[in-house]
Amino acid sequence: MRQPARFFSLNKPSDWETGTASNMTINEDGVTIGRVDKYSIYRTVHTADIDGADAIADFAVGSGSKLYVLDAKAALWVHDYENRYTEPFYVPGHNLFTGQSLLAARGDSLYIADRSQDRRIVSISPSNGQIVWAAHEWNGLELFPLAVAVDGMRRLYTAVPLDTQPGQADEPEVPEGGRIVIVQWGLSGEMMRQFGHDEFRLEHASPLSALHRRFAVTVSDSGEPAMLDTASGQVVSFHADGSLKAAFRAEPGAAFASVSVDARGLLYIGEAQEGDPAENERFIRSCAAGGKLLGKVSGYRARADKLLHDGRARMYALDLEKGSVTLLDLQSRTMAMPATGLPEAWYISAPLDSTEDETEWHKMELLADIPEETQVRISYFATDERFGVLDGQVVDYESYFADPAIPMTQKWSASRHLWSEPVVNPQDALLMNARGRYLRFRLELAGSDRSGPVIRRLRLHFPRLSPIVYLPPIYQEDPDGGGFLERFLAIFGTFFAEMEERIAGVSSNFDPDSVTGAYLRWLGGWLALDIADSWEEPNLRELMKQAPELYKMRGTRAGLKRMLHIYTGVEPFVVEHHELKHMQEQSELRQLLGRLYGDNPYSFCVMLPPDCVRTDKQRLMVETIIDDQKPAYTEGKLIVLQPWMHTDMHTYLGINTVLSEPTVLTLDKQSSMPHHTVLVDKDRDKRIDIHTRMGLDSELD
Template sequence: MVGSEIKFLTINTAALWAEGLLEGTEIAGESLRLKSFHTHRYAGACGEIGAPAAFALARCGLIYVIDKRTGGLAVYDSAAGSYSRLAPLPTGRLRDIAAGDANLYLLDDERVYALARVNHQIRWEAPAPGAAALALGRDENLYLFDPAGAQVLKTGRGGAVSILIEGLDSPKNFCCGWDGFLYVLSGEAVLRFSIEGALLEKIAVSPPADLKPCCLGVDRDGTLYFGGRDQEGFPYRLDRSGRWERLGYRGAVSQLAVNAGGDLYLLALEPEHLQGQIVLLERVENYAGEGVYTSKWFDSADIGCRWHRFVLEADIPDNTQVLVSYCTGDVPDDLAAVFSQEVINPADALITCAGGRYIRFRFRFLSKNAASTPRVKSMKVYFPRLSYLRYLPAVYQESEPGKDFLERFLSIAETLFSDLEDKIEAITGYLDPAAVPEGFLPWLSSWLAVTRYDRWPAPKIRALLSRAPRLYQQRGTREGLEAMIALYLSRVSENGLVVDDSAAKPIIVETFQVRAGASGDDAVWGDLFGTDPYSFCVLLKPEQAPTGQDLNAVKRIVEFEKPAYTRAGVKVLQPWFFLEWHTYLELNTYLTGQGFVLGRSALSRDTSIVEVEEGGEVEVRARVGVDTALT
């Protein structure tokens, strides 16, 4: 078939899908699927963790617990299933806890404390009379809930406490959402505040009869969760549409928290066999059983056009179906247009209805498995009808029933050849580094003999292939090695393109350069750069190789690209000062102003007080594979 004779229209982006009518379906990424919703499934209690009075979730998965039997602090590792008590703390009877990335925050009857998570040393403490609960927001902003004073307090970095919100109406509880805002359960509403204390939204709350809210939480979608102390009641979810949904657990709850994945943790008061346990309700993603999508009207710009066929690109799991029908007409929104018989799970199908300038499609999605959904990625409709029948003698076209059968019979071969023609037309895309599909990058790399870098990120492989002719001309030279390392160390923009960055260029020191400018002790220079006249050293700034994987990648580049007769080393400069070691001004060492001298220094002018952790900071001060080895 001649390519210029046939035309097609397509839907293959989220914007194009959005032009149709969605009923029980939704757009996810660039594809169409059944409408999703989530539920929470009871997953049991979180092991033996004492008798928790309150708990806090850390982002790393640890659960910090206040044990009401001992009055002390304990930690539960949900991944390992281990529970351990921490050393006694010089605090009063603990009431609540919050866990940040660097600190733990504890509240007793009179004071609030900030403890370093690494060694549990107290960083600061401040008076907090009347405070009943803690909540931790972004950037470790700590908030204190004072129901008796009808207010919310906020602490500064050093523990200074100030009033953030006051004049609340019968406040019951509060929490910080994943969106960074503060939510307060006050009277018959949930109030959403900014971190500056400005009221942003008032959400009316009319709970079901079996819920008397006493605690709340918020997930990443802005969905609210409520728990109550009624032993016959249920925790509930309130979505943005105002719909209440009962969760899969029955009993009284004194505290709830939502982790980053949407899982719900409840501190159970009832039933008896779960009393005093932390219960996990796992978030489960489900899909509707049926949904319909009706496309916009496609316009062929030809009255009475005979539409030829449509092609569907879709993922259809077991126990799911996509049923496709269509209708045509010479005017859009034709009320008399009747949809055709449905075609089940079509990949390529002929259009057999009468002609018309316009055509529209209807997709019906079915799923017997709530955990799976069919996904339609794209659809193409071809026109006008130009089948292989026109190449046969006229006698084969005289009988209408025979003509219809032959058209459908010949369409089998036509589909195969059309697909081949499309692939042939698109073959140039497989030879273009910017357009080749990611799965074919290794194949194209083999043509240019750069398969040794197949573990690079895809955008950097594309950039390497496009620059390969020039890099081959420079191979074995200092400039070529610099260009290869700079390419790997360059950052990738949001649109997937490699950004040429002069900061990614390494420092290459050759032995003859050292000897030409060396002075002083030759042994020191030999320790730093070696004594082999055919050797060189590649120096990387601290930020250029933050992980051992980056360092190993640069070492591989140096090994493959250096001249065969030379020796080379790669060194990551450390961000601190050492005499007789790799210390270079303006690279990893900077001279500053006057240091701190008692009686002659002023804070904030020539002296700064900073916080430096001495341990527990793997990949911060100690980078595994770069300057630290695990033994």
């Protein structure tokens, strides 16, 4: 009925990359609007969520979903925000630190810094509250910590003044010109390195109480610290060896209060401006390491008196005014086009050359995922000429549209008279009044904040082949009804074209490499095998390819091993009864071998590691394979090997058992425990449990 179809198909990145795109992502999955990771609010923890706590004064991020929260009465709480569970760590009245203390934590290290206590810096074990180390001076200089941070190796960084002197009311003060430096502490409390810069000198003498929260410190996981002076907006960052990395002044006029660094090395600076937030919007700004402003975190517009990042790229912001900690995580969002500020993308194709003048283009077929609140609009124009007039000048269309120096908005505006009316979300649409050798099309992808359409494939058919040519001439010559009739018949033409395409490609339905999902399992059913859901598609394809050879080997040891190898990906161990015959001659082994392998001469054992049989469904499938592939008169037994050593059980050296030399238990990088060490609990009859605390009721002997 129909002539062979001719079409241009764009379904690979190389096809789309010949055109010009704006704010568009082109990859193997298709064509869509560009996306960017943005911080959005995940959860907010309020003071009221922590039962018994006073106003939040500071916080630190613990392991998992735990927060260490310090309240104004100096009580320390452990709050699990995922499970909404809170327990006290230090109740009020402990007199160990005050409500103006500073917290920092990473992994199993918790640090508390308080300039007004005898122990200025304390490292505490979060598991039992035991003090690991404490410091109150450094190189003979009395410590007054002003800010704290922890890196990925649990090393502490503190901002401290180098010079202090007695002030009014016996309160120490930092003199004019006094320097503020960052001191790095090791896991055992030893001072390791000092980071300093001349920019951090006080212009006027200031009491220590006035410096509370004036300085903020952050550090990357690799140990590169940065410090912010909130009074001047000065930011200085350092390399891990102590050398200067960058120094810059944050945006003037803003009341910056905090700084944090993420895993990519980007700095985030938070505001804490006073006043009505409706009038004074506060933002968290992101900056490159050199200070270049990259943007604002639009998902959070409140005070950020303290900022932290954890290992999961999650950001935490403390609002002392509201008494809340807000958790923000990175979520993929549709990117806004800079020219319009809207989540959209534009595309103009390269010319599609039919090689014949006056070609009448037929239709377009679009394969796309178009979520709700998104849209695909396609316009087109055809011409026999390569040149035309745009903006009053004769231009080469191909060179003009491909020129990266011309903004896309200018191309869009200058050529608006060329394009057809846009076809919205087409699946199969005729190209009306598209006559010419060269066809170009224009895409407009409109998305929402969270999603955008994805074009998998676009086909443009030519020349016009309509079923109307098979009708009597009177229907073809009707100037009034011919257009409608042609569009109506195009529906049936599409059905016929799809049917013919399926018939032409029917052979691919029998190729295991080209079919997927339920159809692949249906095809696998042709092998007279019990194909269960536990078969992964790659394994099932391999089985189908090897099926002819496997049928020849059915009922043999080699066939069983190959079948199990295809299913599990692991070579099984098969032990037959005759292999144990020489060992059964020893009476002391006969009973053991019977228990392990059985005493039936027509039985065999198949041994597999536990990773191959993780579920009951997989175990059933393995047993089905053994039963299907074994000789009819034999019995197959499945043994799942465990990675443990047990005498008189299935223990095989080099398979599921390893012998090693005695080793030393390493406590940390500075300490170790020899193999003959004994833990002695003085008060609990040498039992190790949660009551055992080194140096309090237990000792290493």
